[in-house]
Amino acid sequence: MPENLTPGDGQDLLARFKKAREQRDPDRMLELFAPDAEYRTDPFEPALTGHIALREHWNRLAADEVHVEFDAEHVWIAGRTVLASWHGAFTRGATGERVRQRGFSSIEVDPEGLIGRMRDWTLSRHVGSDSRHAHTPALGQAGEGPDG
16 A cells, blocks of 8 residues: 555545444444554543454444444545544434434554544534334333333
8 A cells, every 4th residue: 555545545445434334334344443453432531442342342333323324524634644524323222312423533544554543523412313213112111021
């Protein structure tokens, strides 16, 4: 892979990220990350490091979220770093709550073309309920279960 990325390289990476995110596919997502990659989902929380921590994160999202959307709005390249502003949305599977997000990502790409370090800054807002999602009460809630 060339020393510096091209704008097309950045867009291709984000297109693969979009596909993995929207399909809720942890395996496809992990194919984007180097084995020792660092991913910081929140600037105030510790980074997730390595495929085991990343798999746990993406498995949790795949289990908790449905009707996922992700679109990069603007993509910039600085050497081997992809910078992107983006927006997305998802539905919380347990509640049907619809959440919209806006964010910015800094993605450092290693010489093999894999994500070596990724940092996100994300704002999320509850925007209502998803009419496409049938909410099932959690165990223990009134009216649910064999005795409810």
